[in-house]
Amino acid sequence: MNDLFTLYNLKVEVVATGKSFVCSHKAGSYFLVKGENIIFPEDNAFSLYALSALLPLLPAKQRALHGNDWMLSDSLIACPDPNCGAQFKITRTETKEFSHAETTVVPISEGVNQ
Template sequence: MENDEFTLYDLKVEVTRGEKPFVCSHREGDAFLVQGENLVFPEGGAFSLYTLSALLPLLPAKQRPLQDADWMGTDDIIACPDPNCGARFKITRVGT
């Protein structure tokens, strides 16, 4: 019988400042957590739907163990999908 268990990392996605000013509704320091399959927002927290749609495909990959040479292990700063906005989104593993 095969072992079908695996570990997922919990993530924190935090708004950071890039080189340009923000033009979207982002605020530096805003964040949410990914715990298992759940997105957890702080009480009263908000996050752009458009940014969330750009980040969602990356989150399950960042949750999984990676090979040493996998770029997902080193690329953790994601640009805002609006090319005029200077916001960046840092994805950090915070636990398992």
């Protein structure tokens, strides 16, 4: 049985909006999401508070979405500090296939229709 599924890798980058940054963000700072891993390039800091706001969105952005789903079109996320002008751009990069059996111990048949 083919148990493969595909996820997008992501790049999450700090972008300037013209409004001052209040937090420690630096335009151009970024991290990558590859499978279940978050990769921070060397000497590239990223705010813990901004990361906590972004984390719930990342698994959805990794998956194939219906063409009308807002999650597909909305890629700029505001800093959680309402006084900060930073935004975070989530960009899909390449895709990667994963094996169900290599990512969980629960068989496919047990997880269907739940």
